[in-house]
Amino acid sequence: MxxxxxxxxxxxxxxxxxxxxxxxxxxxxxxxxxxxxxxxxxxxxxxxxxxxxxxxxxxxxxxAVTTDGVPENRLKLQQLVDTLLLLAHRMPHEPMLRAALRMSVDLESQRLFGTRWPDWTSLLADLLREACERGEIYQHVDEDETARLLVCSWTGVRVVCEGLPEEYDLAQEVAKLLHLILPAIAVPLVLAKLEVSAERAAELYAGLSLAGTEPAGARRDDEEPSERPHPNG
The missing domain is CATH 1.10.10.60 (Homeodomain-like)
Structure with missing residues (x-):
């Protein structure tokens, strides 16, 4: 062991x-x-x-495609909000997430590896479909299209804020973005119940830190010798 x-x-x-x-x-x-x-x-x-x-x-x-720290919620729209807010709060604290984003927007890295944008879009679209089934969003909302635009918008906020001379709280900026978007998709009764703030993102992150969750790509149960020769030296 x-x-x-x-x-x-x-x-x-x-x-x-x-x-x-x-x-x-x-x-x-x-x-x-x-x-x-x-x-x-x-x-x-x-x-x-x-x-x-x-x-x-x-x-x-x-x-980097992770929902670690996002609690299950009877409101699937809240679960979607929490996913985007927590990711925004984690980004400045976790090099893995920043590295993944940098590779995703770099054209040469895209050529080598593609991106995980389709995975994020699928993840958010699934939550939107659940939200639709529960009557949380308007029936005319296209889940796949909305998910894609959310991914595009979230990424744009991160990339643009990083290049501005002022310092920005990414979670706060993403919360502002969601306040603009949510009224267009959420029915009023659900919209009034949603918690959308940088403070909520910080609370979710505190719970994640206490849980001690590590990146999925870092998990493996193999044993490892201190030295192992490699054919490439």
Missing amino acids: ARQDRALRTRRAIFEGAATVFDERGYESTTISEILERAEVTRGAFYFHFPSKEDLARHVLAA
Whole structure:
């Protein structure tokens, strides 16, 4: 069990170290040597867990599609709101999420890996369909189209705010965006019940931190030797 714990810690260190460098330098400019230095692991340990830098990047992108910390809610529209707010609050705190976004908007990375925008769109569309079945949104709302526009708008807020000279609270900006969009899709009775604020995002994040959730791409139960030769040296 001790070796499994060590393996999990090593994998997570590699995962988080790579995400930090991807976020700072971009995928193309990042070398495996930089990842090893940041993660403080050996080359053998790296190749035990990930066959290549490309494979590691795909894990980072996959792990960014997450609803960790979002509680089940009888109002599916609230669950959708919580997903977008919590992601906004997590973004400044978690290099993995920032790295995934940077790779997703970089044209060269898109060519290599594609993006996870379709996954996010599908996730939000499913919540909107549930909301429709429960009478929470107007019948004329197109769930797939609305989900796509939400993903586009959320991403645009993040990218634009990052490039502005002033500092912005991303969760607060996303809350403003939702206040503009929700009246167009939510029936009045449900709209009045929704909690949409940066404060709610912070509360959700506090719960996530207490739970100690780690990125999905960092989880693996394999054992790992301290050194393992690799054919590429």
